[in-house]
Amino acid sequence: MRDQPTWRIWPLLWLLLVFQTTLFARLAPFGVQIDFVLLAVVSVSLLLGMETGAIFGLIAGIVTGYCAGVSLGSFALSRLLIGAGFGFFDKRFSRDNPFAPPLCAAAATLLANIIFGILSPGDFPFDWWLRHTLIATAFHAILIWPVYALFARMIPPPRAFV
Amino acid sequence: MRRSLSFFLVLLAIAGALVFWQSRARRAGRISTPASLTFSALRPGQKIVFSVGGWFSDVGRVMFRRNDLASENTALRARLVDVEGQNLRLRRYERENKELQSLLNMSKPEGGTPIAAQIVSFDVTDYTQRIFINVNQRQGARAKDVVYTSHGVVGQIETADYKFLPIPTSEVLLLTDSRSGVGARIARSGAVGVAQGTGGALCKLDYLDFHADVREGDTVLTSGLVVQSGGVFPKGLVIGRVIKVQRDKTLSRLTAFVDPAVPFDQITSVLVRAGANK
Numbered sequence: 001m002r003d004q005p006t007w008r009i010w011p012l013l014w015l016l017l018v019f020q021t022t023l024f025a026r027l028a029p030f031g032v033q034i035d036f037v038l039l040a041v042v043s044v045s046l047l048l049g050m051e052t053g054a055i056f057g058l059i060a061g062i063v064t065g066y067c068a069g070v071s072l073g074s075f076a077l078s079r080l081l082i083g084a085g086f087g088f089f090d091k092r093f094s095r096d097n098p099f100a101p102p103l104c105a106a107a108a109t110l111l112a113n114i115i116f117g118i119l120s121p122g123d124f125p126f127d128w129w130l131r132h133t134l135i136a137t138a139f140h141a142i143l144i145w146p147v148y149a150l151f152a153r154m155i156p157p158p159r160a161f162v
Numbered sequence: 163m164r165r166s167l168s169f170f171l172v173l174l175a176i177a178g179a180l181v182f183w184q185s186r187a188r189r190a191g192r193i194s195t196p197a198s199l200t201f202s203a204l205r206p207g208q209k210i211v212f213s214v215g216g217w218f219s220d221v222g223r224v225m226f227r228r229n230d231l232a233s234e235n236t237a238l239r240a241r242l243v244d245v246e247g248q249n250l251r252l253r254r255y256e257r258e259n260k261e262l263q264s265l266l267n268m269s270k271p272e273g274g275t276p277i278a279a280q281i282v283s284f285d286v287t288d289y290t291q292r293i294f295i296n297v298n299q300r301q302g303a304r305a306k307d308v309v310y311t312s313h314g315v316v317g318q319i320e321t322a323d324y325k326f327l328p329i330p331t332s333e334v335l336l337l338t339d340s341r342s343g344v345g346a347r348i349a350r351s352g353a354v355g356v357a358q359g360t361g362g363a364l365c366k367l368d369y370l371d372f373h374a375d376v377r378e379g380d381t382v383l384t385s386g387l388v389v390q391s392g393g394v395f396p397k398g399l400v401i402g403r404v405i406k407v408q409r410d411k412t413l414s415r416l417t418a419f420v421d422p423a424v425p426f427d428q429i430t431s432v433l434v435r436a437g438a439n440k
Contacts (some may be wrong), residue, residue, distance in 0.1 A: 018207035022341065025284035026427055031362065033288045051169060058173050062180055067204070068287045069320075072184045076177040084170055116289070124289070124340070124361055132288060148350040 006052060008154045009044050011027055015017040016040050021067055032135040034147060035109075037064050039144050041083050042108045050087030057083020071120055082108045095152060099131040105144035109137040191305065193324055201294075202327050208283045209329070217227065228431025274396075277301055279309075280431050282331065291339040293358065298322045298330035302436040306394050309432050310332050314400030314423035315384060316432050317342060334432075337365055337401065337422055344395050345387035346420075348404070351375035354385050357401050357420055365402060367418040372409070376418050380404040402419060 016036050027034055037060050045053025061079025065072030086104050093100035113133040124132075180196060193201075222233070231270030247358035279295040297303045299322050309316040315337055322332040335342055342359035346367055353374035357365045370376060382404060402422040409416055 014207065016204065018204055018211055021204060021283045021285075022208050022211040028288070031288075035287070050166060054173055058177055062177065062196070063200050064287070066184070066200045068285065068290055069292060070290050073177070073181040076181060076277060077174075078172075080173055080177060084173075126360070 003017060004048070004138070004146045004155055004157070006048060006090065006155060009040075009052075012151065013037070013040060013056070013063075017063060017067065020064075029139060030141065032132055034139055034143055035064075035112075035136070036143070037142060038079070038082070038108060038112060039105055039147040040151065041079050041095065041143060042086055042104050043148040045083045045085075046090055046104060046148070047088070047095065047151055047155055049090040050052060050084050052082035053087030053090075054080055054118070055083070057081070061114050071116065074116050074119045077119070078112040081115070082111060085111070096156060098120055101144040101148040102141040106137045106141040109133070113137075149154040171368045178330060193321055198324055198327065201324060201331065205282070205328055205331070209384060227298050235293070274307070274435040275302065277303060277436045278331075279434055281429065282329070289361075291336040291342075291361065291426075292320070293317075293334050293336065293426075295332050295334055295434070296330055297434060298327075298332050298403075300330060300368040303332050304436065307438070308395050308399075308435040310399055310435065311424055311429055311432050312403065313425065313429075315344065315395065316424050316426070316429070317436065318395070332434075333369070333390075336426055337424070338363065338426070344401060345385040346382050346401055347385035348374070348376055349383050350377075351380070354387065355418070357382060364405070364419040367420050368402070370416040370418065372416050374416055376404060376407050376416065378404055378407060380418075382418075382420050394438070396438070403432040404428060 020036055024034060025038055041053070041057045041060050044056045048056075054097065057079040058076060060083075061076040062072065064079070065075035068075065086108060089100065089104065110133065113136065117129055184197060186195045215220070245310040274422065277297055279297040279301075282292050282296050283294045285292045293316075295309070301323045303319055305319055305322055307319045307322075309319060317334050317336040317339070320333045320335045324331045324333075337344065337357070337359060338361070339359040340361040342365075344357045345354070346357040347354050351374065353370055353376055355367045355370040355374075357367050359365050367376070367382060382401040384395040384397060384399045384401060386395065388394070400423045402424075404418045405421045406419040407416070408418070
């Protein structure tokens with residue numbers, strides 16, 4: 001079997017973070033910022049499994065936390081759990097299953113927001129949190145498709161030598 | 163399974179160590195080395211995106227709005243004449259104001275030195291409201307220096323000592339961040355309170371007297387009064403306009419919601435009032 005070019009996920013993470021802190025920062029439908037880095041963590045864990053998903057999730061979480069300036073622990077823990085947790089499903093879903101990415105993106109958004117709600121309950125009002133969670137879940141479930149497609153294209157499945 | 167668990171625990175320990183490092187650095191008012199390295203790695207890309215984005219935006223404007231440009235140009239010329247007239251009038255007012263001030267022996271609001279800065283990146287999430295600007299300690303910016311534009315107050319520098327960065331960078335906490343608090347005064351009635359960030363698009367004017375005269379449409383200015391540990395805003399800068407007033411008779415509490423004067427999503431350059439907090 002030929003190895004997958006998994007190193008490509010790191011330049012993609014860098015690129016997503018650059019866009020997340022510049023152009024995408026102004027893209028906030030209904031006042032909710034789309035978290036493309038979270039969608040990248042879900043995509044990587046679904047495509048490459050638990051271990052790579054966990055490492056990618058941890059690094060993405062830490063870096064996002066540094067960029068956010070607050071709640072580094074919440075970012076690191078939530079992304080690590082998402083990367084590791086959804087990595088379990090990589091063998092259960094086919095790469096081409098169109099429903100797996102949106103379902104996992106929605107579940108990951110809920111999980112991340114619940115972790116934030118639990119770890120920093122006083123930082124934001126509940127009604128804001130609920131509205132933010134619902135809108136972000138809906139948008140992430142839709143916008144995972146392009147992100148997942150990008151990662152799936154950049155990391156083709158392992159092939160046998162010809 | 164056992165291997166996966168131990169692998170997961172190792173990652174968790176690494177995360178814990180980094181969180182501890184960052185929180186210790188934050189408590190000391192610094193930025194940790196990994197955080198600085200992260201910003202150093204992202205900064206060149208952010209610069210490219212901003213410059214390329216600006217170029218595409220200009221090209222797009224020329225291509226799609228070519229027909230409107232002539233009429234827009236005419237309108238802008240007319241506006242320029244109008245603005246020049248306004249400018250002359252304002253200069254006269256300024257001169258008169260200075261004369262009156264010296265006559266009344268009034269002291270000017272404490273100044274500092276204005277430093278021009280450009281915004282280099284925005285916040286990554288909705289949980290905080292910050293921007294990053296391209297000045298730091300070398301240019302004279304310090305933590306708690308006030309950042310403003312011609313519209314009014316933008317916020318306050320939180321950190322200005324990023325190490326390892328290829329270009330100078332300071333972190334500015336916006337007026338709307340939930341950790342932000344500014345001593346405020348209603349321009350019309352003189353009622354004083356504290357404008358606090360809500361984490362959303364508005365600020366909340368709290369600690370007002372229940373019988374204070376506050377109405378929708380009132381302009382809110384900085385009061386110059388010290389708030390918590392960071393209240394070093396000079397007197398008289400515009401914060402925004404009251405858009406809603408809430409009176410809670412049960413708790414005898416008056417709260418006003420303020421729409422900030424600064425369009426945070428549109429500004430690209432700011433001024434830092436440096437050297438006033440020594």
